Amino acid sequence: SKISLAEKVRAKAEARIQKRREEAEKTRKPDRLRAPVVCVLGHVDTGKTKILDKLRGTKVQDGEAGGITQQIGATNVPLDAIQDMTKYLKDFSKMQLKLPGLLIIDTPGHESFSNLRLRGSSLCDIAILVVDVMHGLEPQTLESIALLKKRKTPFVVALNKIDRLYEWKRNPHQSVVQTLKKQKANTIQEFDDRAKEVVLQFAEQGLNSALFHENKDARNYVSLVPTSAISGDGMGDLIALIFELSQKLLAQRLSYSDELQCHVMEVKVIQGLGTTIDVVLVNGKLKEGDTLILIGLDGPFVTQARALLMPQPLKELRVKNAWVNHKEIVAAQGVKVCGKDLEKALAGTQILVARYPDEIEILKEEQATSFSQSLKSIKLSDKGVYVQASTLGSLEALLEFLKSSKIPYSGVNIGPVHKKDVQKASTQLEHDEQYAVILAFDVRVEREAQELADSLKIKVFTAEIIYHLFDRFTEYREEYKERKKEEHRQEAVFPSKLRILPNCVFNARDPIVLGVYVEEGFVRTATPLCVPSKEFRDVGIVSSIEVNHKPKDVARKGEEVCIKIETLPGNTPELYGRHFDHEDVLVSKISRESIDVVKKYFRDEMQKSDWQLMIELKKTFRIL
Numbered sequence: 001s002k003i004s005l006a007e008k009v010r011a012k013a014e015a016r017i018q019k020r021r022e023e024a025e026k027t028r029k030p031d032r033l034r035a036p037v038v039c040v041l042g043h044v045d046t047g048k049t050k051i052l053d054k055l056r057g058t059k060v061q062d063g064e065a066g067g068i069t070q071q072i073g074a075t076n077v078p079l080d081a082i083q084d085m086t087k088y089l090k091d092f093s094k095m096q097l098k099l100p101g102l103l104i105i106d107t108p109g110h111e112s113f114s115n116l117r118l119r120g121s122s123l124c125d126i127a128i129l130v131v132d133v134m135h136g137l138e139p140q141t142l143e144s145i146a147l148l149k150k151r152k153t154p155f156v157v158a159l160n161k162i163d164r165l166y167e168w169k170r171n172p173h174q175s176v177v178q179t180l181k182k183q184k185a186n187t188i189q190e191f192d193d194r195a196k197e198v199v200l201q202f203a204e205q206g207l208n209s210a211l212f213h214e215n216k217d218a219r220n221y222v223s224l225v226p227t228s229a230i231s232g233d234g235m236g237d238l239i240a241l242i243f244e245l246s247q248k249l250l251a252q253r254l255s256y257s258d259e260l261q262c263h264v265m266e267v268k269v270i271q272g273l274g275t276t277i278d279v280v281l282v283n284g285k286l287k288e289g290d291t292l293i294l295i296g297l298d299g300p301f302v303t304q305a306r307a308l309l310m311p312q313p314l315k316e317l318r319v320k321n322a323w324v325n326h327k328e329i330v331a332a333q334g335v336k337v338c339g340k341d342l343e344k345a346l347a348g349t350q351i352l353v354a355r356y357p358d359e360i361e362i363l364k365e366e367q368a369t370s371f372s373q374s375l376k377s378i379k380l381s382d383k384g385v386y387v388q389a390s391t392l393g394s395l396e397a398l399l400e401f402l403k404s405s406k407i408p409y410s411g412v413n414i415g416p417v418h419k420k421d422v423q424k425a426s427t428q429l430e431h432d433e434q435y436a437v438i439l440a441f442d443v444r445v446e447r448e449a450q451e452l453a454d455s456l457k458i459k460v461f462t463a464e465i466i467y468h469l470f471d472r473f474t475e476y477r478e479e480y481k482e483r484k485k486e487e488h489r490q491e492a493v494f495p496s497k498l499r500i501l502p503n504c505v506f507n508a509r510d511p512i513v514l515g516v517y518v519e520e521g522f523v524r525t526a527t528p529l530c531v532p533s534k535e536f537r538d539v540g541i542v543s544s545i546e547v548n549h550k551p552k553d554v555a556r557k558g559e560e561v562c563i564k565i566e567t568l569p570g571n572t573p574e575l576y577g578r579h580f581d582h583e584d585v586l587v588s589k590i591s592r593e594s595i596d597v598v599k600k601y602f603r604d605e606m607q608k609s610d611w612q613l614m615i616e617l618k619k620t621f622r623i624l
Contacts, residue, residue: 013358020355024259024284034256035076035103035332036246037123037282041148042130043138044465047160050229051130055104055239074265074280074334077102082243085236088174092240098247099254102239103332105265105280123263123282125253126246127155128238133194133226134164137201145205154249156223156241157209159198163228165190172232177213179233180226195224212241219249256331260284262351264294265334266391267343273323273336275343276309279351281331286353288327292337293352293363296344297414300367302360309336346414347391383432384408385473386425388417390442398441401466407473410435417445417460422452429456434480437461439469484601489526492602493594495587495613496523501560502582510573511543512565516586521613522556528589529565531580532620539574539586540565557609590617592624 042048055077078101086092105124129144131137137145148155162168162176167187171179180191195211202209202222212223225241227234246254261283269275277294279286290305309323310333329335349371352363378399387402387409389395395414402409411424417440428436438453440462445453453460459476463469497520504515516523529539543566545552547559555561567573574580595614598606606614 009358010362013356013362016356017359017362021259024257028255028257030251030255031098032256033099033247033251033254034283035099035101036125036242036250036254037074037280037332038102038104038242039124039127039153040105040130041127041144041155043132043135043140043144046130046132046135046138046141047229048130051128051158051160051227051235051238052104054229054232054235055102075104076333077104077239082239086240086243089236089240092244095244097243098251099243102242102246103280103334123261123280124151124153125250126242127153128158128242129155130158130160131198131224132161133159133191133198134161136194136198137205142205145207154245156212156225156238156245157198157202158227158234158238159195159224160227160229162191162226162233163231165194168228168231170228170231170233172235176226176234176237191226195226198224212237218245257283258285260286260351260353261331262286262353264345264347264349264351266347267345269343270336273307273309273338276336276338277342277345279335279337281329281333281335283331284353285331286329286335286337288325291354291357291360292339293354293360293367294342294345295349295367295371296341296346298344299371300364301341301344302354302364303339303341305337305339307338309338310334348394349392378412380410380412381408382410383428383435384410385435386411386413386421386428386438388413388415388421388438388440388443390414394441398439398466398469401470402439405470405474407470408435416443417449419446419449419452422449422456422458422460425453425458426456429458434477437473437476439473441466441469481601488597488601491594491597493527493588493590494524494598494602494606495521495590495610495617496527497521497613498523498529498563498586500582500584500586504562505576505582506562508576510567512540512574512576513562514565514576515560515562518555518557518559518561519585520557520616521588521610522554523561523563523588524554528568529586530589531584532587533584534580536589536621537574537579538568538571538589539580540567540571587617587620590614590621590623595623 040048040052079097079099082101083093083097127148129141129148131141163170165183165187167184169179169183171182180188183191199209207222208220209222209224212225215221215223223241223245225234225238227238229235262279262281265278265280267275267277286305286308288305288308292303292305293300294303308326308329310326310329311323323336352367354360354363385402385407387395387398389398392414395412399409399412410428413421417438421438425436425438436456436458438458438460440460442464443462445460445462450460461469461472461476463472496518498516499519501515501517505513506515507513523542523545525542525545527542529542531537531539542563544564545555546562547555552561595618598614
């Protein structure tokens with residue numbers, strides 16, 4: 001029958017995919033290693049980018065290229081370049097090098113690290129955490145440490161900027177250990193003090209650390225390498241250490257597999273090529289003409305890899321065309337892929353390749369489930385801001401941050417801000433207008449969207465750094481609260497219970513001026529007062545409060561103050577001694593509306609005891 005035929009075809013394809021994956025796993029051998037993927041993390045201004053430039057060695061000496069190809073999203077540093085950078089390290093040059101090189105992710109920072117994630121673990125094999133020796137661990141450094149711990153990624157620390165130590169003498173052509181020994185006594189002293197401080201700060205984070213040449217236990221202790229990206233000191237040591245650790249500790253993980261592991265780093269429009277995607281190929285091969293299954297916002301889609309491009313090696317920079325076409329690329333590499341529909345692709349998602357047409361549907365389903373899981377794990381609330389980010393990784397990072405800052409979010413999206421996003425955000429105008437805001441992280445806002453937002457009075461905040469976005473929103477929220485308070489100040493009535501001091505009655509009628517003791521709650525100017533014990537007579541409104549002839553806005557529980565009470569317009573004036581006297585208690589005249597206003601806008605001005613009085617007054621006034 002027909003069904004069973006389709007089922008047969010499907011079962012056959014599934015079995016084929018399964019078998020291919022098992023084969024790939026079986027043939028992995030520790031003697032064929034791929035290049036490890038290296039990420040650089042650290043606080044702003046610790047010198048991440050400078051270190052990257054140094055590691056890539058993008059400089060041309062003696063008319064001969066440094067042999068490093070500048071790549072896309074990732075730079076492959078080949079073996080000969082590494083040997084060249086480390087030739088003066090005796091121990092290292094004797095070592096047998098098994099790795100084909102290092103693949104260094106070009107964009108420093110959290111975003112690229114969180115983009116490189118694969119089902120919970122990270123594609124990044126080893127990381128360099130850059131710490132400024134002059135400043136120690138800074139907030140973002142701690143954030144990076146938390147990320148590394150969470151993903152269980154091994155890392156080394158570059159104690160950067162040692163050239164800033166007092167009277168530092170540079171010598172990049174030997175190990176930094178020797179360079180350190182040759183410094184003046186006070187320089188060495190300063191370095192030791194600062195390094196000890198950093199070791200202490202790591203200990204506070206629950207990590208053991210030691211200077212790399214004194215570290216006997218690389219599995220349990222983090223190595224600190226003193227470096228200076230400016231003078232070049234310690235850069236060789238850093239490369240050597242990463243190489244050595246990857247080879248020793250990660251051989252199992254770095255054994256090459258034929259099973260494709262490939263991630264979209266970013267989606268870019270390039271003149272003459274159209275929309276392209278930069279991918280990091282961690283395992284397996286990509287061939288020209290491969291059928292790729294990618295993830296878009298609306299789910300998985302299929303496209304052909306029309307061209308696989310890598311930049312020219314450095315020495316041929318004169319050639320007009322900057323890209324070289326490759327028929328096949330073997331991991332680990334950074335590659336630019338050209339093809340149709342790539343503008344739909346989401347950064348931070350993975351790519352699958354179908355070898356036969358009957359596999360396409362199966363792989364599409366696989367992609368769909370893995371993607372919907374990532375988006376399902378995002379819990380939205382009814383009230384909240386609308387969040388937009390450039391990639392899945394940066395969206396997750398931003399949502400983590402909002403969660404920890406207790407800012408709710410009602411909708412998310414990836415990519416530029418369009419009109420439909422503004423429309424979605426505008427639904428918050430009915431709920432709570434302080435959330436009618438779009439937080440756009442690292443994405444552009446379309447002009448039409450901005451115009452619509454302006455006309456609907458929706459705020460769009462854009463920023464490249466998560467912190468800035470957060471600061472601007474918090475500032476806006478504070479402003480909003482203050483504005484609302486001012487608008488509703490007239491309607492708010494705060495709870496108070498006042499006892500009249502009998503020997504302090506200065507004026508018995510319009511305006512009544514008398515001394516009171518604040519028994520419960522607090523009294524403000526403009527508070528309406530009444531006397532429950534005399535059939536809830538309205539006494540009038542507090543027009544001023546004084547202590548020792550000095551005016552006050554508020555009198556709190558336990559204070560004795562003089563108040564002036566003016567009659568409400570249109571009411572007959574009350575008379576102290578006839579309509580009420582010192583045995584009667586004066587209370588704030590509250591209503592359902594006034595309670596709601598206080599609840600909504602003035603929560604922060606009320607204490608627990610004030611709320612208790614409010615409940616008591618509610619009963620007195622029989623407010624439901």
